[in-house]
Amino acid sequence: MNQQHNCDVLIIGSGAAGLSLALHLAKNADVVILSKGRVNDGSTFYAQGGIAAVFDENDSIESHVSDTLIAGAGLCNEDIVQYTAENARSCLEWLIEQGVNFDQEDNDNDNGKVKYHLTREGGHSHRRILHAADATGQAVQTTLVDRVNNHNRIRVFERYNAIDLVCQNSEDKNKHCIGAYVWNRNSEKVERIFAKKTILATGGASKVYQYTSNPDVASGDGIAMAWRAGCRVANMEFNQFHPTCLFHPEAGTFLLTEALRGEGAILRRPDGSRFMPSFDERAELAPRDIVARAIDYEMKRLGADCMYLDISHKSPEFIMQHFPTIYEKTLSLGIDMTKQPMPIVPAAHYTCGGVMINKQGKTDVENLYAIGEVSYTGLHGANRMASNSLLECLVFAKAAAEDIEKHLPNTEKYIELPDWDESRVTDSDEEVVIQHNWHELRLFMWDYVGIVRTTKRLERALHRVELLQQEIEDYYQNFRVSNNLLELRNLVQVAELIIHCAMQRKESRGLHYTLDYPELSDEINMTILSSEDL
Template sequence: MTRQNNCDVLIIGSGAAGLTLALHLAKNADVVILSKGPLNEGSTYYAQGGIAAVFDENDSISAHVQDTLIAGAGLCDEETVNYTAENAKACLEWLIEQGVTFDKEKDSDGETRYHLTREGGHSHRRILHAADATGQAIQTTLADRVKQHSRIRIFERYNAIDLICEGNENDGSTKQCIGAYIWNRNSEKVESIYAQKTILATGGASKVYQYTSNPDVASGDGIAMAWRAGCRVANMEFNQFHPTCLFHPDAGTFLLTEALRGEGAKLRRPDGSRFMPSFDERAELAPRDIVARAIDYEMKRLGADCMYLDISHKPSQFIKEHFPTIYEKTRSLGIDITKQPIPVVPAAHYTCGGVMVNHQGQTDIAQLYAIGEMSYTGLHGANRLASNSLLECLVFARAAAIEISNSLKVNNRYKNLPEWDESRVTDSDEEVVIQHNWHELRLFMWDYVGIVRTTKRLERALHRVELLQREIDEYYRNFKVSNNLLELRNLVQVAELIIRCAMERKESRGLHYTLDYPDTLTESKATILQNSSNG
């Protein structure tokens, strides 16, 4: 018997988007949050920079909108950009009410105000931050609030396997989501969970690449599940590579916030010379796609393992106060950033495309929503503007919460879900197969579908991914599920979507740069894929 859990609202994912939504909904609903690892383990926790919103009287919503549109290279949905910028301040004020403490300073009149920093692509200082560990402050604050709420249950160490859908009770031809199959990593048993409303908030898919700034959990689970259920995806070819990740054998996936460059850090070649002014008049403050390509180009041209980010010309106390996390981390590795430049390389950082949704987070399937990095709202276009990511989580979580609260049924009866059938599967004795496929996938995605692409590389990648899919599908049918198998199954699906979107775009725009089509077309639209096997 498959153990069945029941709730009003199931939120799959425990980052800024999922926790914000849970807190908004728990007044009116019984909520379950599914967290693949510990509650705090996700991309939100590791976000350093901050959140963009207009708090300065010299700034404006229209300027924030314009900066976002420019960074998005002509592919942003302008209505979505306006909606997000207009709601930014209210969402930040809600976050402050929850207890998140952002850095403050005294102005020339001695008045205390928020310390606003500036990042690449922004025309004004508008980034609220908590030193250089903003994500940690947000994640831990929201997690504490969630844990204290009587109507929120937290399922830690649970993987979502697949969504459960049926015909709509009012219209049998319309598909609606009624919950999900989930794998309890504690008991190693498959369970199910019924929900009136299911929300995917699982984050991005940067783990599909060999080098990434993201934590291990960023394996594209929500995008893959939604695709298998029949949702459309869009703009998966636009993978943002953060220009500056720490290059050190013991560093793991450590990001060096864009705020370093916002506060004057310079990018240098191994000989100490600067190179960004040769690539863009905005130099180090150019959007991320330009900076990442410039670093990639210089590394390949010189045969260098890395470039260098130098903030040592700033006062030592300033560096330690503004970037304490980075200072301590690099110091532990033998690098004193007050005196030395930091070795850096680009790494996969953010998924700009995702599951198509409207302004309330609704997908193509009734009662199924998607919010945060895994969704495609139209905000980011061909390249995300720095510090708009956490903002998107907050704005669309609040919007989804309003729609869900207004459409929840009172005293809804729980339905019996179909049993999970594992009668014909066995325990795997070939875990090495998963590890080999995992390594192969991430390596060829980095080599063939990375910062610079060609048609031939994409064709090779598609051929390899189709072979892997067949192997993994066969493995999935014959063996019991495991965390690595579930993540690999999802990653290989997301890899296919990225490659197919990239092959459809016959131009270079934003984060998608191909040597075969180096020019940018006069007019361009979002790349939309429909799963033909699901109608």
């Protein structure tokens, strides 16, 4: 029989959303956090830019709301945007209480009152981005991990993959989540976790694309598990491509933060000429979808491998003070950003759609919540505005915590979950098959379902993904699980959802741009998928 762990709350994911939620709940509940890799391996740790909130007296919540709605291209839920902007400052102040040291202004004449240095990024009409140099995510992640590790009611299980949610139909005939099957990568054994409440905080699915700024763990696990459990998903066609990833064979997935453009960096062609003013009056500070398409267009038009981002007109002191991480990284690759432009390409960065939830983070399945990038709240609409992502994690972690505390059963009763049956499976001796399928999936998603799409490309992608699904399901039924198999199974499922959503949208809006329907439709609709639709 597989080992079973019991807890009040199971949080699958160890980024800003999951860690914040754990700290909110652990006063009154026993919490288990599941981390697929090491606890710092997720996207939060690598976030450079910052977190948006109104701290400037010349700024306003109304302005933050307006900027977000404009960036979202008509598809944001205005009530959710208002709720998020109103709660932004209190959530940032909570982070500061936890010990996150955001950059401050040098200010000796304000009665000792702390004044934070605020930067500006694309889509924002004011400076409202709190940051810790150019490594905000690292500051947030390490601070929250330290707090979690020192809490006696929180257990962190590192190197554990969630396989699937465990659900049952209750007396009210609704499906209830009662925990999950998980794969312990340390012992290579399947285990069970019973939980009164389960929360998906697994991040996005950008690893479905060949080029991504995300770490390897961003494989859409939570979206796929929620879909298999019966949850609806929404707006999966809106995949944000960050305009400026460093283009260098040894750079990996290194991102060049949008704050560079907020502080005056200019996008240039290989000949040094500037091009963004020809595409949008906001130039380099246009929303990410516009900037990414402009770069993609210029690369294809010129047959160029990359474009360039140039901040060398600023003083070396300014650059090294505000962007120390980027300066050191690029210098290690032979690029001196104080003297020369940096080569860049767009890369898949953020999943704007996800598991449908309400304002409290609740999904369609009882006792199952989703927060952060895995979820669809309505905050981002057709395009996420810069530095609203970590903010969403914090705001909805707090909202979910308040709802969970109200409805957490006050009982010590635990349910014995069904045993995991692997009596008819064997060890695989063909890992090469998984690797081949993995590369094929990411390549055709990049080519057919990328920054610019067509109906024919989407049809080709759907045909390919259906063939892959059959192969992978057969493989999954016959061989013991592994990290690569579990991630591939989830990525193929998410790819199918992305393609179906993209095929349903007969217009170009926000991050979804198709040559067959280049104009905006007069009708503004969400794209919602349920299991009955496929």
